[in-house]
Amino acid sequence: MSTIDPSKPIRMTQQNTSSATVDPVSDNRRKGVRRTVTITAAIALAFFLVSFVQIVLMK
Amino acid sequence: MTSGVIRRSFTAAAMLASALFGGAARANPTPYQLNMERGASTWSQVPYHLNNISLGVCVVIGILVFGAMFIAMFRFRKSRGAVAEKWSHNTLLEVIWTTIPVIILVVLAYLATGGLTSWADTTGSQMTVKVTGYQWKWRYDYEEYLGKPISKVGFMSKLDSQSDQTRQLDSGLDPFKVKVGDENTYLLNVDKPLVVPVDTKIRFIITGADVIHSWWVPALGWKLDAIPGIVNAAWTNIQTPGTYRGQCAELCGQDHGFMPIVVVALSKPDFAKWLAEQQAKSAPPPAAPAAAPAAASTAAAPKTAQVSAAPVADAQG
Amino acid sequence: MSHAATHDHHDDHHGAPKNFFQRWCMSTNHKDIGTLYLVFALLMFFIGGSFAMLIRAELFKPGLQLMQPYFFNQLTTMHALVMIFGAIMPAFVGLGNWMIPLMVGAPDMALPRMNNLSFWILPFAFTLLLSTLFSAGGGPAGGWTMYPPLSLQSDSLAYVVFSVHLMGISSIMGAINIIATILNMRAPGMELLKMPVFVWSWLITAFLLIAVMPVLAGAVTMLLTDKYFGTNFFNPGGGGDPVLYQHIFWFFGHPEVYIMILPAFGIISEIIPTFSRKPIFGYKAMVFAIASIAFLSFIVWAHHMFAVGLPLGAEIFFMYATMLIAVPTGVKVFNWVSTMWGGSMTFETPMLFAIAFVILFTIGGFSGLMLALVPADFQYHDTYFVVAHFHYVLVTGALFAIIAATYYWLPKWSGRMYSEFWGKMHFWNSVIWVNVLFFPQHFLGLAGMPRRIPDYNVAFANFNMVSSIGGFLFGASQLIFLGVLVHGVFFSKKKATDRVWEGAKGLEWTVPSPAPFHTFDVPPVIHDDELAHGHVND
The missing domain is CATH 2.60.40.420 (Cupredoxins -  blue copper proteins)
Incomplete structure (x- = not known):
């Protein structure tokens, strides 16, 4: 399930407010985070819009 | 002022007794009133009885659950030499404590639904x-x-x-x-x-x-x-x-x-x-x-x- | 980019940045941001608590002694907004920030920079909200639910709406971050069904957050346009419907209730096994119970609206759905008791608060069941019975869990043991006075005292005085908490061991105390014996 590859133990680095890290470990994880964020943000936006659609439906 | 408070608390104590044991149907709030009133209309006894029944159910469940908890806290203390057991699962128990609440809820829901239906019927008014x-x-x-x-x-x-x-x-x-x-x-x-x-x-x-x-x-x-x-x-x-x-x-x-x-x-x-x-x-x-x-x-x-x-x-x- | 890499490398070896501004305002470290959240929540807890003290002071005896009714309404509104959005929710996000990466073996949150932003929005949101108290028209006074048309009469509506938007954005970002962390950053071997229950509870809570915070944002946006841009969403004069607001608000509001209690369930499910020295009873059942409560929370919203005159069918549906929640909640309580049964218990402060949680939260659950019965709710609704109910659930529920978590993990955060004696003093004072404070409110409600009133008939005088005395002493007891925290963070001479508690299991106890600035730079090799739920097959 985890997207970290245990066979390549490479140190993680801390990113800071002015720069993102280039993640040396795993492209998988980066992709995974990106996908999760896209999906969850889409859910949030959908619920926001649906709250307005309700009004139309109930009229 | 102080004497007033004391006098009032004496009266209040007398009223507490009547609130606890008095059976007369009252309608307006009284000092130290502990429970809902029966009310004065034909329907008002529905919430009153539901309140008493559900409170009773809760008190019984509460005594069982909290009782078990206090027994556990007394019996299984490390200071009394209790050694932790390893189990963390018991299917029979889990089935029992899922079904019994369901049965209780069905009974409560039945009572509440009847009362609610009679409340919602505004036909035949004079x-x-x-x-x-x-x-x-x-x-x-x-x-x-x-x-x-x-x-x-x-x-x-x-x-x-x-x-x-x-x-x-x-x-x-x-x-x-x-x-x-x-x-x-x-x-x-x-x-x-x-x-x-x-x-x-x-x-x-x-x-x-x-x-x-x-x-x-x-x-x-x-x-x-x-x-x-x-x-x-x-x-x-x-x-x-x-x-x-x-x-x-x-x-x-x-x-x-x-x-x-x-x-x-x-x-x-x-x-x-x-x-x-x-x-x-x-x-x-x-x-x-x-x-x-x-x-x-x-x-x-x-x-x-x-x-x-x-x-x-x-x-x- | 090469510069960035060097800089990070630099940080790695030297721990926290030295400069105060850089460390706290520009932090991307989950531990520092977690600390910021917790400190912010504590500050808001005392601000919201001072509002509560003023409310209880006015209600100490019949007659108005201290304030005009309108100011009283501002206090009840602000007390709720500050406690819900400022104290309880940020405290849980802070605990999640601190502990989730440590519990799943991740080096940090998945999105550290967004983490910084989601915290730093909050102080601005609350400055804006609290500033309305000093404005000419006063703060919001229409209740935290902001029901129109009443809330549209307030001059400070725009401020409140904007600050609610900010809090919502902060919560949504925090929730996305937590989901991304849990789903993608777990160490190899940390399978989903080996995660601590606290992590599970936060994963589910985060989904609730991203589903409902946008709905709240939508609802308050409509309030704003109704007041300032001539729309008629909720204005009956223009064909709108005030009840529609309540449907939208409670579609947010009920899951919100569980947002404030599910992480508490997670915390209690960590603490009770630790001090019982016995694995949690029915791990999977606990996880499924949380998930089913979360699901049910979406289909029970109208039980907050039984008195608005819903159609009979709707009232029956929402009554049944609400009663159904008692089943998974009951399972959780029974499982906690079974975890204790056959254990080897000790009663340190976190355990005391956890036990108080189980008992008092259950009492709040009982009154919740009574409130679910529609005919009975026709009497309880909007009385002090409801006030007692949700304070049992939120104060002795959510707040006690947060306090328990603080005592439980504080040694891991600061590296010092707090004072057990003063911790217990805090516990006994809190648990006694909180009951003196809230238990009589059940009687007041049953006797017919409506909520949100600044003055009352003399029949309600006795229990209100008792309640106020309990309130003042409960408030004062929290100053002990503050003292224990300051001592436990800065002054205590007793160093904490890495494991801290004898029965503690899980990855967070394998790192040193205090937890170093960076942990799990290298993904840990997980031994199932170290995990609380490493060998779960039930």
């Missing part, structure tokens, strides 16, 4: 009163009684002046001295109460004029929101003549706490007399037509007593 919530007073309009439309009987009902003076910030007046007879009516009295007959299925149609209010007289057993743009309906059938007090139950602005409701339930002849007086007051100068409906209502009273018996029996069954 009187209609329109209630309108204003910031911060109520308006009552008598629409219909025993099948006859009533026009021009309606009035505003707001906090009585004694409570109003006492409740001002730093008024220096003692709320304990606001009384009608023996009863303290601080913030629970109005200048002009709603007058209704007993043994009559009264339909209330409730709405709001500005913001949302909620019309609540505990002795009638329910509250219902008064919402601008929406007309809600509910009914009551008061059994005992008396004065029943309530308050606005939905935050409606700065004087939300100061718009009480008083319902005075009269016997049917008394009510007919009262209604005739009101109609006479609002009627145009020739007084003759006003007397006629009054006489008619009085005459109709005995007949309605029989009619009203049916919904009473319904609600009790």
Whole structure:
């Protein structure tokens, strides 16, 4: 399930407010985070819009 | 001041005893009151019984669960040499404590559904009163009684002046001295109460004029929101003549706490007399037509007593 | 980019940046941001608590002594907004920030920079909200639910709406971050069904957050346009419907209730096994119970609206759905008791608060069941019975869990043991006075005292005085908490061991105390024996 590859133990680095890290470990994880964020943000936006659609439906 | 508090707490202790053990049906709040009241209408015993039954169920479950917890805390202490066991699963137990709550809930749901259905049935009413919530007073309009439309009987009902003076910030007046007879009516009295007959299925149609209010007289057993743009309906059938007090139950602005409701339930002849007086007051100068409906209502009273018996029996069954 | 890499490398070896501004305002470290959240929540807890003290002072006896009714309404509104959005929710996000990466073996949150932003929005949101108290028209006074048309009468509506938007954005970002962390950053071997229950509870809570915070944002946006841009969403004069607002608000509001209690369930499910020295009973059942409560929370919203005059069918549906929640909640309580049964228990402060949680939260659950019965709710609704109910659930529920978590993990955060004696003093004072404070409110509600009123009939005087005395002493007891925290963070001489508690299991106890600035730079090799749920097959 985890997207970290245990066979390549490479140190993680801390990113800071002015720069993102280039993640040396795993492209998988980066992709995974990106996908999760896209999906969850889409859910949030959908619920926001649906709250307005309700009004139309109930009229 | 101190002696007053002490004296009051003595009276209160006596009242506590009566609140705990007194069986008389009271309708208005009393000091140290611990439980809901039975109320004064045919339906008001539904929430009262549901309250008592569900409280009883909760107390029994609570004793079992908390009892088990305290036994565990006593028996399985490390300081008594308890050694932790390894198990973390027991299918039988888990099935039992999932199904038993379901059974209890089904029983409660059955009882509640019956009561709710009888509450929602406003058909067959013998009187209609329109209630309108204003910031911060109520308006009552008598629409219909025993099948006859009533026009021009309606009035505003707001906090009585004694409570109003006492409740001002730093008024220096003692709320304990606001009384009608023996009863303290601080913030629970109005200048002009709603007058209704007993043994009559009264339909209330409730709405709001500005913001949302909620019309609540505990002795009638329910509250219902008064919402601008929406007309809600509910009914009551008061059994005992008396004065029943309530308050606005939905935050409606700065004087939300100061718009009480008083319902005075009269016997049917008394009510007919009262209604005739009101109609006479609002009627145009020739007084003759006003007397006629009054006489008619009085005459109709005995007949309605029989009619009203049916919904009473319904609600009790 | 090469510069960035060097800089990070630099940080790695030297721990926290030295400069105060850089460390706290520009932090991307989950531990520092977690600390910020927790400190912010504590500050808001005392601000919201001071509002509560003023409310209880005015209600001490009948008659108005201290304030005008309108100011009283502002206090009740602000007390709720500050406690819900400022104290309880940020405290849980802070605990999640601190502990989730440590519990799943991740080096940090998945989105550290967004983490910084989601915290730093909050102080601005609350400055804006609290500033309305000093404005000419006063703060919001229409209740935290902001029901129109009443809320539209307030001059400070725009401020409140904007600050609610900010809090919502902050919560949504925090929730996305937590989901991304849990789903993608777990160490190899940390399978989903080996995660601590706290992590599970936060994963589910985060989904609730991203589903409902946008709905709240939508609802308050409509309030704003109704007041300032001439729309008629909720204005009956223009064909709108005030009840529609309540439907939208409670579609947010009920899951919100569970947002404030599910992480608490997670915390209690960590603490009870630790001090019982016995694995949690029915791990999977606990996880499924949380998930089913979360699901049910979406279909029960109208039980907050039984008195608005819903159609009979709707009232029956929402009554049944609400009653159904008692089943998974009951399972959780029974499982906690079974975890204790056959254990080897000790009663340190976190355990005391956890036990108080189980008992008092259950009492709040009981009154919740009573409230679910529609005919009975016609009497309870909008009375002090409801006030007692939700304070049992939120104060002795959510807040006690947060306090328990603080005592439980504080040694791991600071590296010092707090004072057990003063911790227990705090516990006994809190648990006694909180009951003196809230238990009589059940009686007040049953006797017919509506909520949100500044003054009352003398029949309610006795229990209100008792309640106020309990309130003042409960408030004062929290000053002990503050003292224990300051002592436990800065002054205590007793160093914490790495494991801290004898029965503690899980990855967070394998790192040193205090937890170093960076942990799990290298994904840990997980031994199932170290995990609380490493060998779960039930």
